[in-house]
Amino acid sequence: MFKFDHKSMLVGASVVAGTALFLTGCLPSSSSASEIKSASAKVSTTGVGPYDPKMGALDGGVTYSRENGQYTAYRYNEQSTKGVDHGRVPTANELKAWDMDIMPDGTGLPEGEGSVEDGDELYEEQCAACHGEFGAGGHGYPALSGGNQEKDENGVIKTLKNQRLEPGMDAPKRTVGTYWPQASTLIWYIRDAMPYAHPKSLTNNEIYAITAYILAANEIEIDGVEMDDEYVLNREKFLKIKMPNADGFYPNIDGPTAIEDIRAFFADRAKNIGSGTRCMTDCKDPGMTGKEATVMKIGYEIKDVVPAYSMVRDLPPELEDKVISKAEKLYNENCKLCHASDNMGAPAVGDVDAWYEVAKQGNEKVIINAIEGMGGMPPKGGNEDLTNTEIKKIVEFMIDSSKKKH
């Protein structure tokens, strides 16, 4: 399996599809096939940079030189882009960069170490804001801990069997401690995806420390040892972790006999999954609890829609092209973003009072303010390419559009 991140998603997806075809994702949205051809002529197609996957690195961290002495992160596609058969075989470096799984058997698990205490510190700085103190969640983000791993007589964690049969009952608790069968997923997830806003910013020692802290918060024991503050997690100890719910998943989908095992499992549905008996008559009391099953009724039925749904199947009449002035067009492109409302603190176009105040300074001054910027207003609305005359025209349009209509 390949791990995607948002940068390699597009490319990664086609690898998983198992095809040798390969979209490089290098097509700038506006370019046509002919532009691509001319672009590829200017770019070398063999990587020149070292293999060094880092933040922002694409294409396995390889950089490609361009003729003007600059570098690009993309390998240009030289194959035909006609039809659907375009793309290319990924380079070895690309595969290496995308195939970054950390597997339960230790494949891909980096060397490193970190203590629960250091992890606590890091967690508080970088994770607690979203995931809550001690990993308890509660801020709308997933909880990372849930210490209750009590098991029933069949070895199933009790809180996983929660069923929301009635209002007020709890849903199954699926946290790292109660649900996740492998710790490798945790360290892998943290390394590649967290902290949310700037993933891949943690060092290997830091990911060990934070993982140790989260495991400790879930009261996981490693090789029979409780993880106290001084506990230092490293690669060797990590491989000894057995998660409480490691055996909670069935059928077993691992190993060379996996396919037969799965077939055998599903062959005996009744025993392995429990098919139940379908109730066709007198089903009011399915659990035989003496209580009638609650039947949910819609309390507030929507009876009509105002205005009523139209049954007319014609397309709406085409509006005649409204001819807009050049000034309005420029306004739409450059200024509307902030001036359509006063949300940004800008005088909203159409707001008579606001523009009355602005215009009081005299048009000359207002135009100079628009050119030079003031407060939250960037010079020329942030578009240096606009000429002073254009700004003047736009401002006049804005003032005109914000006058009292008679």
Next chain:
Amino acid sequence: MAKMKIKAKAKGDIVKVKAMFTSLMADTEEAEKKKIKVEYITQIVAKHNGNVVFEVSTSGFMAENPLFKFQFKGGKKGEKIEFTTTDNNGKIETGKKKIK
């Protein structure tokens, strides 16, 4: 099972404490709905050097695994803070943590 997680950090002579107590905090009504045992913490006391620095009465109105934060004056790194919880069934649990 009412385990606790404690964190205490000294800055100057002020110690900031966070503590979370594992309990479903289920009062009679809630327990009946969820078909679980009635079990909730009724009192939490924190002591430092034998002096009570924090004390609350709690009940099933609190959410599961309640979290408390408070600070007190006069603690030092290396000293200990000790918590005692009592639940509705009279069960007492204690937990200690070194101030960092």
